[in-house]
Amino acid sequence: xxxxxxxxxxxxxxxxxxxxxxxxxxxxxxxxxxxxxxxxxxxxxxxxxxxxxxxxxxxxxxxxxxxxxxxxxxxxxxxxxxxxxxxxxxxxxxxxxxxxxxxxxxxxxxxxxxxxxxxxxxxxxxxxxxxxxxxxxxxxxxxxxxxxxxxxxxxxxxxxxxxxxxxxxxxxxxxxxxxxxxxxxxxxxxxxxxxxxxxxxxxxxxxxxxxxxxxxxxxxxxxxxxxxxxxxxxxxxxxxxxxxxxxxxxxxxxxxxxxxxxxxxxxxxxxxxxxxxxxxxxxxxxxxxxxxxxxxxxxxxxxxxxxxxxxxxxxxxxxxxxxxxxxxxxxxxxxxxxxxxxxxxxxxxxxxxxxxxxxxxxxxx
Amino acid sequence: xxxxxxxxxxxxxxxxxxxxxxxxxxxxxxxxxxxxxxxxxxxxxxxxxxxxxxxxxxxxxxxxxxxxxxxxxxxxxxxxxxxxxxxxxxxxxxxxxxxxxxxxxxxxxxxxxxxxxxxxxxxxxxxxxxxxxxxxxxxxxxxxxxxxxxxxxxxxxxxxxxxxxxxxxxxxxxxxxxxxxxxxxxxxxxxxxxxxxxxxxxxxxxxxxxxxxxxxxxxxxxxxxxxxxxxxxxxxxxxxxxxxxxxxxxxxxxxxxxxxxxxxxxxxxxxxxxxxxxxxxxxxxxxxxxxxxxxxxxxxxxxxxxxxxxxxxxxxxxxxxxxxxxxxxxxxx
Numbered sequence: 001x002x003x004x005x006x007x008x009x010x011x012x013x014x015x016x017x018x019x020x021x022x023x024x025x026x027x028x029x030x031x032x033x034x035x036x037x038x039x040x041x042x043x044x045x046x047x048x049x050x051x052x053x054x055x056x057x058x059x060x061x062x063x064x065x066x067x068x069x070x071x072x073x074x075x076x077x078x079x080x081x082x083x084x085x086x087x088x089x090x091x092x093x094x095x096x097x098x099x100x101x102x103x104x105x106x107x108x109x110x111x112x113x114x115x116x117x118x119x120x121x122x123x124x125x126x127x128x129x130x131x132x133x134x135x136x137x138x139x140x141x142x143x144x145x146x147x148x149x150x151x152x153x154x155x156x157x158x159x160x161x162x163x164x165x166x167x168x169x170x171x172x173x174x175x176x177x178x179x180x181x182x183x184x185x186x187x188x189x190x191x192x193x194x195x196x197x198x199x200x201x202x203x204x205x206x207x208x209x210x211x212x213x214x215x216x217x218x219x220x221x222x223x224x225x226x227x228x229x230x231x232x233x234x235x236x237x238x239x240x241x242x243x244x245x246x247x248x249x250x251x252x253x254x255x256x257x258x259x260x261x262x263x264x265x266x267x268x269x270x271x272x273x274x275x276x277x278x279x280x281x282x283x284x285x286x287x288x289x290x291x292x293x294x295x296x297x298x299x300x301x302x303x304x305x306x307x308x309x310x311x312x313x314x315x316x317x318x319x320x321x322x323x324x325x326x327x328x329x330x331x332x333x334x335x336x337x338x339x340x341x342x343x344x345x346x347x348x349x350x351x352x353x354x355x356x357x358x359x360x361x362x363x364x365x
Numbered sequence: 366x367x368x369x370x371x372x373x374x375x376x377x378x379x380x381x382x383x384x385x386x387x388x389x390x391x392x393x394x395x396x397x398x399x400x401x402x403x404x405x406x407x408x409x410x411x412x413x414x415x416x417x418x419x420x421x422x423x424x425x426x427x428x429x430x431x432x433x434x435x436x437x438x439x440x441x442x443x444x445x446x447x448x449x450x451x452x453x454x455x456x457x458x459x460x461x462x463x464x465x466x467x468x469x470x471x472x473x474x475x476x477x478x479x480x481x482x483x484x485x486x487x488x489x490x491x492x493x494x495x496x497x498x499x500x501x502x503x504x505x506x507x508x509x510x511x512x513x514x515x516x517x518x519x520x521x522x523x524x525x526x527x528x529x530x531x532x533x534x535x536x537x538x539x540x541x542x543x544x545x546x547x548x549x550x551x552x553x554x555x556x557x558x559x560x561x562x563x564x565x566x567x568x569x570x571x572x573x574x575x576x577x578x579x580x581x582x583x584x585x586x587x588x589x590x591x592x593x594x595x596x597x598x599x600x601x602x603x604x605x606x607x608x609x610x611x612x613x614x615x616x617x618x619x620x621x622x623x624x625x626x627x628x629x630x631x632x633x634x635x636x637x638x639x640x641x642x643x644x645x646x647x648x649x650x651x652x653x654x655x656x657x658x659x660x661x662x663x664x665x666x667x668x669x670x671x672x673x674x675x676x677x678x679x680x681x682x683x684x685x686x687x688x689x690x691x692x693x694x695x696x697x698x
Binding site: 011013058060069070105110112 | 399564
């Protein structure tokens with residue numbers, strides 16, 4: 001007497017009606033045999049079988065065969081999948097990873113992903129956005145800058161006194177004179193008390209009334225403007241916006257949240273906060289000072305301006321929040337300004353700076 | 366003596382012996398956690414592309430854990446079709462985004478900054494007008510990919526009649542300051558459920574939600590005195606109502622869930638969730654599924670041989686569209 005072939009209890013569905021038929025399943029060399037009660041057995045060649053379930057631990061093995069109607073065989077026995085894989089090693093039946101192997105795969109994947117993600121955020125993304133920022137067309141930078149400038153200072157919050165604007169513009173022109181800067185610098189004067197100034201991409205600058213009021217002469221304003229002009233020339237804001245956009249777009253893609261796609265599209269207008277990193281600030285400080293000196297403007301004005309900003313910082317306005325380590329920066333600026341005593345001609349000798357700083361109706365205010 | 370006999374006869378007639386069953390869920394929090402971690406990592410590593418395959422994998426696992434009458438459910442969606450659905454939705458999203466930006470700028474140029482808000486509002490309304498389409502297409506896809514006993518589910522509803530039901534219910538809801546919400550939900554559910562088929566046989570839902578409107582009003586009035594807990598009791602009442610009005614052939618549904626048990630369940634789940642900073646989410650989900658199924662009783666005997674295969678085709682675009690609104694189309698009846 002030969003030992004009986006191992007057999008498994010299964011449920012067979014003919015795909016035409018919902019009733020289950022209990023079958024005994026045996027594994028042959030060419031395929032499965034399904035023994036039905038009172039009916040001829042069914043032969044399922046391995047080649048025509050698709051496995052839809054049973055790869056995960058604890059799942060019933062579910063096999064499909066045929067095409068409209070699709071027949072289904074379900075075997076609940078946890079030992080069946082390994083027997084099936086042994087009987088037909090090349091038919092592609094999957095058991096998945098189980099137990100310790102599965103845990104190791106999950107843990108390894110999680111650690112690897114975290115490491116790669118960190119490397120990406122700390123090295124990859126900055127490199128990519130730096131590269132992209134250097135290659136953004138000028139026209140794109142300008143329309144982006146215009147948008148940002150409009151967001152920070154809407155039309156009705158701008159001061160339009162021609163005398164003040166002309167003086168501010170003269171300072172900018174003097175700074176960029178003969179440098180062949182690719183940008184057209186447009187400064188708006190914002191009716192805002194905060195002692196602050198901003199640089200949006202593409203040459204769009206913002207000077208707050210609060211900052212202008214603190215200046216005693218044109219040379220001081222020149223210090224701030226040179227700094228902001230350098231942010232523009234180095235494309236700091238453009239790069240930051242790209243970085244922010246790409247990070248958020250990445251998160252939207254990762255979370256698979258299609259709803260945030262629309263937000264990404266409309267976000268360009270919401271990037272009001274133009275904050276720079278320390279290295280950017282140091283760069284703008286250094287090159288701003290060089291710019292002031294090359295234009296023949298008294299660098300003491302720049303130092304004075306930053307002293308004012310530092311003093312303001314103790315009251316906690318926004319400028320310093322984004323400009324850390326002011327002491328170090330001031331020390332560097334003083335060094336770059338060179339030895340004091342050298343005489344400089346006045347930057348705007350014909351301009352009544354008091355009127356520029358405080359406006360035409362300063363007594364009323 | 367005769368009275369007693371009559372009583373027995375009445376009782377026997379009123380409550381014929383029903384086989385009462387429960388559906389069971391076999392999945393564990395640990396298994397779900399593993400699947401979600403792997404999905405998340407592979408999605409990150411493939412810059413989002415894998416998410417479609419991950420979604421299919423998760424659903425395949427979820428449905429395979431649900432058992433009714435000794436047989437598990439099966440999910441047939443593929444990552445590829447879900448991915449194509451995502452791509453189509455992305456294209457639609459880009460077009461809508463461009464239209465939004467263009468109209469906003471045009472409105473602003475023509476009528477000044479005030480018009481911008483109006484045009485933004487119009488865009489949002491247009492997007493939400495897609496909601497009924499998303500619900501119908503999403504359910505059509507979801508049902509077509511689920512099977513049990515080798516027989517597929519299907520949804521045969523159409524967008525147009527559903528959109529009218531949606532609009533009518535929405536108007537009622539707005540004019541009743543929200544108290545009509547159960548009416549909106551019940552009429553929507555009636556259309557959704559009674560157009561849902563298992564093989565060639567339809568489910569039915571006979572509720573109209575009117576009783577629930579009174580219950581909701583009561584819950585609102587009691588809310589200030591119960592710290593809002595009256596809404597927990599209301600939600601159980603609404604759930605019980607929905608199950609009692611749902612049928613499939615001879616099958617009846619009911620729940621033994623009460624406001625007290627749901628409150629306790631929610632309290633423990635919240636402790637688990639916040640106590641682990643969200644890490645226990647998979648376990649919380651499984652706990653909730655088990656809780657719901659343990660309280661759900663299904664009575665009646667199905668003549669399975671009489672249910673015949675009648676599958677309908679559907680694309681995964683509806684799935685992606687429904688996802689956009691955070692709708693998770695599932696077997697919930």
